[in-house]
């Protein structure tokens with residue numbers, strides 16, 4: 001049962017920008033997000049825990065089905081646990097790259113230059129693992145969640161935007177199957193791994209694949 005607060009409704013406090021400000025801010029935000037890239041070369045430079053806390057707060061501000069916030073974000077700095085995660089991820093990725101992924105998948109991955117080696121899982125100062133909660137375990141039994149996939153996806157989108165705007169980098173990583181994360185992190189049975197996000201600073205000579213993003217006309221249809 002969701003906690004009932006009093007009063008039940010409160011005034012919405014918006015930003016109240018002028019039209020000119022809104023135009024500029026929308027354009028600036030798009031331009032900034034267009035600079036975001038998935039980076040796979042991490043520096044070992046530390047990131048204070050307080051920044052990671054702020055990033056997770058940003059993620060948890062996302063909308064969710066019936067405001068159930070069906071996720072847990074595990075933040076890992078322990079070298080011992082990062083090593084375990086790297087070893088288990090590389091085991092799965094070795095199988096992925098050597099037969100589990102079909103030819104088309106491997107062809108689509110070629111421009112990214114990826115393989116089964118995942119050193120960044122140890123190099124990055126933090127790993128954030130997002131778990132999706134299919135349901136909640138409450139004192140009186142199971143309580144269902146709604147639109148879990150969408151809700152966790154949105155929270156992770158907020159998280160990625162927050163990481164970028166803090167000047168940090170991440171990689172949306174899915175070394176599937178990811179059941180090993182549930183085991184290593186000792187998460188309960190209602191939590192399933194959703195994304196594995198190394199977070200930190202780029203290595204000095206970090207490079208990213210030279211990719212083209214679809215133009216506005218390719219991703220939108222207008223009904224005026």
Ligand SMILES: Cc1cc2nc3c(=O)[nH]c(=O)nc-3n(C[C@H](O)[C@H](O)[C@H](O)COP(=O)(O)O)c2cc1C
Nearest residue numbers: 036037038039040112114171172173174175208211
């Ligand atoms: C759901 C999802 C899963 C992904 N899984 C992986 C992954 O396991 N390994 C990897 O190197 N990149 C992974 N990526 C990153 C994509 O390859 C990357 O986002 C894409 O190439 C576009 O590059 P950009 O993020 O720099 O714009 C994943 C991205 C998404 C959204």
